[in-house]
Amino acid sequence: MRYATVVSPERPYDLVVFGATGFTGRLVAEYLAARPPLDPPLRWAVAGRDLAKLEALRKALGRKVGLIVADAGDPTSLARMAEVTRVVATTVGPYIRYGDAVVRACVDAGTDYADITGEPEFVDRTIVRYHDVAEAKGVRVVNCCGFDSVPHDLGAFYTVRQLPPSVPIRVEGFVRTRGGLSAGTWTSALDAFARTAQTRRARRARMDTQIPLRGERKVASTRPQLHYEPRLHGWLVPLPTIDSDVVLRSARIDPRYGPEFRYGHYLRVRRFSTLVAGAAAVGGVYLGARLAPTRALLRRAKGAGEGPSPEARARARFEVLFHGQGGGRTVRCRVAGGDPGYDETAKMLAESALCLARDRKRLPGPCGVVTPAAAMGDALLVRLQAAGLIFETLE
Numbered sequence: 001m002r003y004a005t006v007v008s009p010e011r012p013y014d015l016v017v018f019g020a021t022g023f024t025g026r027l028v029a030e031y032l033a034a035r036p037p038l039d040p041p042l043r044w045a046v047a048g049r050d051l052a053k054l055e056a057l058r059k060a061l062g063r064k065v066g067l068i069v070a071d072a073g074d075p076t077s078l079a080r081m082a083e084v085t086r087v088v089a090t091t092v093g094p095y096i097r098y099g100d101a102v103v104r105a106c107v108d109a110g111t112d113y114a115d116i117t118g119e120p121e122f123v124d125r126t127i128v129r130y131h132d133v134a135e136a137k138g139v140r141v142v143n144c145c146g147f148d149s150v151p152h153d154l155g156a157f158y159t160v161r162q163l164p165p166s167v168p169i170r171v172e173g174f175v176r177t178r179g180g181l182s183a184g185t186w187t188s189a190l191d192a193f194a195r196t197a198q199t200r201r202a203r204r205a206r207m208d209t210q211i212p213l214r215g216e217r218k219v220a221s222t223r224p225q226l227h228y229e230p231r232l233h234g235w236l237v238p239l240p241t242i243d244s245d246v247v248l249r250s251a252r253i254d255p256r257y258g259p260e261f262r263y264g265h266y267l268r269v270r271r272f273s274t275l276v277a278g279a280a281a282v283g284g285v286y287l288g289a290r291l292a293p294t295r296a297l298l299r300r301a302k303g304a305g306e307g308p309s310p311e312a313r314a315r316a317r318f319e320v321l322f323h324g325q326g327g328g329r330t331v332r333c334r335v336a337g338g339d340p341g342y343d344e345t346a347k348m349l350a351e352s353a354l355c356l357a358r359d360r361k362r363l364p365g366p367c368g369v370v371t372p373a374a375a376m377g378d379a380l381l382v383r384l385q386a387a388g389l390i391f392e393t394l395e
């Protein structure tokens with residue numbers, strides 16, 4: 001592992017929020033604008049493809065922030081954006097369409113990068129294309145800094161830290177969420193459902209280039225099975241999201257996850273009827289997304305830039321319970337917060353970007369295309385706790 005090169009403090013900005021005129025990007029900008037002032041003051045800018053929208057956003061924020069016009073389809077504009085900042089935090093998605101050029105611009109400019117993708121194909125392609133060059137240049141490319149996958153990645157990291165060191169460890173995570181979807185998330189999910197063959201190919205390519213494990217360490221999934229868990233009063237459904245992969249990648253990078261680490265990731269639902277209804281809904285959307293005409297119809301279900309209202313977000317919640325076992329000890333931990341998809345995602349991305357920009361001396365070390373826990377570990381945990389997310393040990 002390489003340590004980051006020192007990025008010149010002469011760059012005009014600490015961080016740039018790219019996609020700030022979109023639904024989630026605006027929440028990130030609002031979060032940063034509402035934060036208490038830092039010492040030295042945070043130098044930041046909002047970026048997007050439409051100057052008039054950026055100007056309106058700056059007026060609404062009521063803060064002295066820079067404006068940068070950049071388009072994901074214009075590499076020169078991306079290079080200009082990446083060169084004037086230490087960190088780019090991007091919410092421009094679907095990432096499989098727009099993400100690659102942004103990563104490339106950041107790696108070329110020696111600029112750290114954070115996003116909120118949950119798209120496995122994009123992350124796998126990013127690892128294959130950019131890990132080695134980013135590592136050699138001392139750049140951190142950190143995908144999945146939103147609800148995908150910060151609570152799970154840092155929750156597993158936190159759980160591991162409650163267990164004895166240097167013993168085989170098994171962790172399971174049980175997620176429960178309530179909240180709505182934005183048009184951006186909806187479109188990204190439809191794209192991902194339509195690209196299962198490409199996703200499988202990207203995964204195989206990434207597995208072939210997997211970062212080697214140190215010594216004889218083993219890292220693997222527990223191979224979760226659907227079952228009823230009386231202690232949790234609910235059904236546990238294996239959850240094939242990117243979160244499990246992110247946790248396992250963190251464990252591969254960090255020897256503190258022990259000589260043998262296994263992780264299982266589940267959705268927790270109270271009633272079997274909810275499980276059946278949820279599976280039918282996801283199955284229906286999946287089938288609809290596979291054919292271009294029905295996918296186009298499904299896309300129209302949400303208008304561009306739409307997302308859950310402030311009232312709906314105020315009612316939204318998430319909770320992830322973790323069961324960890326190792327060295328004869330068992331721990332139960334909990335990560336919880338408010339609206340997972342948007343308010344808390346905006347907080348997680350903003351704090352990740354601040355962490356990369358301002359906590360450089362406290363970062364654990366690994367560079368390249370790395371997970372939130374591997375890139376930021378305790379420094380991000382401390383920030384998120386201070387920002388109101390709950391990470392606690394129950395017993």
Ligand SMILES: NC(=O)c1ccc[n+]([C@@H]2O[C@H](COP(=O)([O-])OP(=O)(O)OC[C@H]3O[C@@H](n4cnc5c(N)ncnc54)[C@H](OP(=O)(O)O)[C@@H]3O)[C@@H](O)[C@H]2O)c1
Nearest residue numbers: 021022023024071072092093146147148182184185188305
């Ligand atoms: N992991 C998570 O938990 C999580 C949570 C929330 C969102 N997300 C992901 O974040 C992404 C954004 O979601 P959202 O709801 O914020 O979507 P959105 O409201 O549609 O915002 C997308 C943004 O991308 C910008 N954009 C589109 N094409 C561009 C281009 N060629 N150049 C520059 N900017 C461009 C749009 O600019 P304009 O404003 O000019 O249209 C807009 O600002 C999605 O991929 C979603 O899946 C992930």
